[in-house]
Amino acid sequence: MSFLKKLAPFYSLTLFYISVSIVLRIILLFHPITQSSFSFIDTLSIFSIGLISDILVFILASGFLWLYLIFISNSKYLKPYGYIHFGILIALLLYIFSGKSILTEYGGALPEIGLAFVGIKTFLFGLLLFLPTKRDKIRYWLFAFVMFLYVVLILQNAISEYFFWNEFGVKYNFIAVNYLVYTNEVIGNIMESYPVVPIFGTLFIVAGTITFFIIKKSKIYIEKIPSVFEKIQLSVVYFSLFGLALWAVPKLATAENSPNVFTNELQANGIYRFYLAFMNSELDYFKFYKTVPKQEAYALLNNQIHNLKPFSSTRTIHSDSVEIHKNVVLITIESYSADFMKMYGNEQNITPFLDSLATKSLLFTNLYASGNRTVRGLEAVTLCLPPTAGESVVKREDNKNKFTTGSVFHQKGYQVKYLYGGDAFFDNMEDFFSGNGYDIVDKKTFAPEEITFSNVWGVCDEDMVNKAIQTMNAEAQTGKPFFNHWMTVSNHRPFTYPNGKIDIPGDAKSREGGVKYTDYALNKFFTKAQKQPWFKNTVFVIISDHCASSAGKTELPVDKYHIPAMIYAPGFVEPKHYTQLMSQIDIMPTLFGLLNFNYQSKFFGQDVMKPNYKPRALIATYQDLGLLKDNVLTIISPKQQVKQFALELKPKEGVASDCQIYYNQKPLATLRKELVTETIAYYQTASDILKRKGYNK
Known part of the structure; x- marks a missing residue:
């Protein structure tokens, strides 16, 4: 398998994310709330620095994809390792189910979440272990689900950024973080304010169609699973890019210093802005609240x-x-x-x-x-x-x-x-x-x-x-x-x-x-x-x-x-x-x-x-x-x-x-x-x- 083909799942999703981000920036640029004119330099900054930021941020966000892909193998199902692995998963599931785990001690929904996660993991591992003739087909549908999930999240984020801009005229800030705290109230407000069923119905149809074409391009990864040496090569490249992104993304954020506030906002990556809002936990009073002299x-x-x-x-x-x-x-x-x-x-x-x-x-x-x-x-x-x-x-x-x-x-x-x-x-x-x-x-x-x-x-x-x-x-x-x-x-x-x-x-x-x-x-x-x-x-x-x-x-x-x-x-x-x-x-x-x-x-x-x-x-x-x-x-x-x-x-x-x-x-x-x-x-x-x-x- 050529080196480029090994990277197919990554670059397919990256290209899709960049395309969505460019379209979103164009839409927000001409949104009625964006009451500003932009010079050629402003426009160039918005799309060039914005593009680089998007690529680097997605490299960071694809860490979960790397983790999933790197552990795809057939060797872990060989005797006796497959049965030992399966036994450990069952023991962990029973531990959580016993009601005496650390998750139960904390309370809330955490035990149910843990039980569901480990339960699904155990079930899927058992299918792949005990149904070797169906393993390729099961793995294909799991791969399709992961890719579909990424596509849905990319589209969902774009929709969320649009509605947030429509509401506040900025990329994510601490209000977006706050929305995660008051989930019940926010979901209720969304259900009452927007046509949720048509929006999400369309979202899943579009995501499914896009996923079909992405899988077509990248399924070779699971059809010809990389060897250990190839996975090491892949990991070296990914971690090099990951390190570069960790260093460069904050640097690029400092370039958001135009006197035109809308230029800074449109140039920014929404996901990174959300991260900053979560970490800094501040909301600019003078930007969002009534003031007096x-x-x-x-x-x-x-x-x-x-x-x-x-x-x-x-x-x-x-x-x-x-x-x-x-x-x-x-x-x-x-x-x-x-x-x-x-x-x-x-x-x-x-x-x-x-x-x-x-x-x-x-x-x-x-x-x-x-x-x-x-x-x-x-x-x-x-x-x-x-x-x-x-x-x-x-x-x-x-x-x-x-x-x-x-x-x-x-x-x-x-x-x-x-x-x-x-x-x-x-x-x-x-x-x-x-x-x-x-x-x-x-x-x-x-x-x-x-x-x-x-x-x-x-x-x-x-x-x-x-x-x-x-x-x-x-x-x-x-x-x-x-x-x-x-x-x-x-x-x-x-x-x-x-x-x-x-x-x-x-x-x-x-x-x-x-x-x-x-x-x-x-x-x-x-x-x-x-x-x-x-x-x-x-x-x-x-x-x-x-x-x-x-x-x-x-x-x-x-x-x-x-x-x-x-x-x-x-x-x-x-x-x-x-x-x-x-x-x-x-x-x-x-x-x-x-x-x-x-x-x-x-x-x-x-x-x-x-x-x-x-x-x-x-x-x-x-x-x-x-x-x-x-x-x-x-x-x-x-x-x-x-x-x-x-x-x-x-x-x-x-x-x-x-x-x-x-x-x-x-x-x-x-x-x-x-x-x-x-x-x-x-x-x-x-x-x-x-x-x-x-x-x-």
Whole structure:
């Protein structure tokens, strides 16, 4: 077989991908949304650099094709190797089917996906092993399916790029990544917005026809399977091109620097843009959202947060009293909704300890989470910053050397640590916290004998209790005050924890069990802490990272952002209810106020105990940014969209007036413009300050 014929599957698909990309660029060039004129140089750049980018990106994307083709052989079905291979596949299938695999421990749809994948692999291998006379025909149809899949994905990507351009006038960005997060909502929107059946029906017919001709050109690969030496030759060529592509694709992306934005967008490869959006996790506020003049935005911000320095969130916080350097323990509880607690109307008795602790604490009954992911909660209590568009700052590349709650404690001579029962590598926590001066205590620091129970997320909360007490005892010995931020893990799917601790078995894998076990573990923590000499000199802040669920009938269902929060310090903080509307970003500045800290602040969060505080809450998804104020929810979204909802209380019988959390959200026919501009001001200034690195220490 000649060398070119060995490459037939690769170059056939590459030529097809390039052809589709050129046609797509021409269509987008003349699309009504592309309101720009292009010079000859612009046009040349769009198609020449675009062509090179497409070739290189497809080389990277064809890695799966190489992996499939390189393992096609007849020798693996020879005795006894074929039977050994088949036995291993069956053992793996039974392992997953047993319900005791690592996939089952994680939960969700992963066990079903794993079972389906290994099941299909086992079935196909068995067919090829036990039906040698049919092997060529089976292999042909498998080859045809792989080629068809590539053709469908190439066409599907082109269609998706077209519709995305039709919607936003750009190649893929973080909104496209966001679409993968909210799959149900997005699929529902597509089903309602576009003629899906005709589109996909046509897609499969066209893909099938194209696949027929591609197979005709490239089936020689499976008719005359390359020898081992030929496969090595093929692999050397492929990996050389793969390495070149890895180096060159980012270089070509830097050439997207034309003053004509449409030139840059049309020149870009959509798949690589999607990858960049996924990795960088940012969404350019100034490109997609409503804005007001910069001076006006900062004037509005200064009206909400007084005495700011020009074009910043910086101001001096001064107390009339002596600073109090008590130890501080901040506990953020995983996925903990307000409606889990008795005072908010829950009748299941799943939070008996925290229900009791709330009566002895300064309880914030009207506090809202910034977002619906853990990283948003960590961002809110660490940076005290509005949830800007895209991914949380925690997961961005520019996430270090920021002005944080930890940096304020550092200034005051505190030891600063982040405690997490799992691997802090997850969700970029280790990178973020260590990059901002926190020492990390996570699962990697546990000795084997310190772990009594763990699942895929980490050690159980009881094990973290023991580690936290041990850590705090050691810190207390130094004579310096400590600030420890502990993030719990047990109230998370798969909701497994040690049996025999609460009246809901750990292997029941129920949300209620996860909540109650975390409550049980927190009770153990405080029981042990009360016996330590440092307890009386410590302030405890307990708050959720986000609610258990954020799904609702509107973009931002208000009741799904209402979280419990309290500050507990017997003899120091008076037990009472604080009922004013506030945001998750306010909890730590309020604590600093209680400690009479003097410092220069960059926080958007405020001390809600101050008389000049104006009640509001900032809540968001990845792209819908909201402001709660005056019983109105204002939402700004990409494409300069604005919505407003009047909040109408749905009172629950037997629940105190300050603990009501359910609302009807009715669209406002006439927008309240002052709330729209205030919403824009918060998010525009936060985005601007981050962009200019004005939030760095």
